[in-house]
Amino acid sequence: MKRIEVKLSLAVVAPLLDVIKSVSKSLDNTIAAAVDFERVDADLRNEWRDELVAAQNGEVQRLLALFDSEFFASGVVNFDESNADAILRACAAVRLQLKGQFLSALADEALESGKVEMEAMPDDERRYFMCYLFLATVQELVIEHLEPSVS
């Protein structure tokens, strides 16, 4: 099984984890992505929503579980083929929630182009944006190393 170990700077990442945990908590029982349930068959709507929420909750828990006591001792997180999909999806969910709830002041075009001036941001917003970038980096690492045939 393919596996990567990533050594992270505790000084940089630890402060972001509290933010990621609180953003993850804010996701409880809501779906991060925009889902137009009006277009879903009425008979399926509740089941559809419940299954998405349950899957999302489980995947976000797997992401948070990467940063356990072992991580705080070594600074190392492990990704492998068994957790890659869940981690990718959890990162996507938390990033969508960050954008929707905490970075809504940033223009879509700025986010897509990466032309964001961090120096001009208020401290809180900068922390959220750092989390947003950190989770994107995690996704890029997983895609590059664990999904080489599709990167």
Place this chain on the structure above:
Amino acid sequence: MTIDEAQTTTAPVIDSLEETALVGPWKVVVMNDPVNLMSYVVLVLRKVFGFNEPRARKHMLEVHEDGRSVVWCGLREQAEHFAFTLHQWHLSAVLEQNETD
């Protein structure tokens, strides 16, 4: 067409064969969002639909530039399955009735 030209024109044949799958009463449409990475969208399209790299990239660019891309057409039940799977990957996807069929 010269021999040299013939050697460089094989890919569109594969593309056109794959495009013939985009018919059927229901469309699965992926909508743009400013958050998900391009590489992530390509990966999801490859995993969910089994697209090859060029085709997944083509749809991803269509989503990015036009705001939407029809990625699959067919019967409602399977379209719902694909839309649900895309939602699990946190892509914004909708079902639309194909009015040309």
